Amino acid sequence: MTAQVSTARAADTEGALARRGRLVVGGFYLVTGGTHLGIVVAGTSFYRHFADQALFAFVRHGWSQVFMAAPVLWGLCLFLGEVAFGTMLLRGGRWARVGWACVIAFHALLMLFGFGIWLWAIPALLVLGSLARADWPSLAGPASVR
Numbered sequence: 001m002t003a004q005v006s007t008a009r010a011a012d013t014e015g016a017l018a019r020r021g022r023l024v025v026g027g028f029y030l031v032t033g034g035t036h037l038g039i040v041v042a043g044t045s046f047y048r049h050f051a052d053q054a055l056f057a058f059v060r061h062g063w064s065q066v067f068m069a070a071p072v073l074w075g076l077c078l079f080l081g082e083v084a085f086g087t088m089l090l091r092g093g094r095w096a097r098v099g100w101a102c103v104i105a106f107h108a109l110l111m112l113f114g115f116g117i118w119l120w121a122i123p124a125l126l127v128l129g130s131l132a133r134a135d136w137p138s139l140a141g142p143a144s145v146r
Contacts (some may be wrong), residue, residue: 018134020080022089022096025103025131029086036079044071053114081106100132 033090039046051063067074085106107128112120 001046015134015138018131018138021131022092022100022135026086026099028101029082029089031077033082033086035080036075039071040075040079043054044075047071047075051113053116055112055114059112063134097136100135101126104132106127 029129048068051060051067054063056061081102085102088095088102091099104125107121107125110117
């Protein structure tokens, strides 16, 4: 086997893993979007204390004064946003690039809600960033699940 063939197979394997990762993350976002729909239907009081440990007063105040003033509306916005991110990732192509940017930004913004969230967000950002970087070159073309 030549080095060129070895390199091509390694690139194919990496591309397949990146695609699988994108599909898993896309599916995960559809599920988490559905979770927000479930919270809205079951009762939005679940959201009440989410920002209690936020790092900045403007986040705590904004959560209590803006989000909790209309939790059904904002919960549905979270639902729609997460479903949109997941759909973009599942669709592939240029849409997936937007989806990757959105899920990375979403996780970065989650970190404003306190150090406890960092236990999830930092590892998630490392995984998401690695998957996006590996998947990015294959996403230049039209949208399709590759």
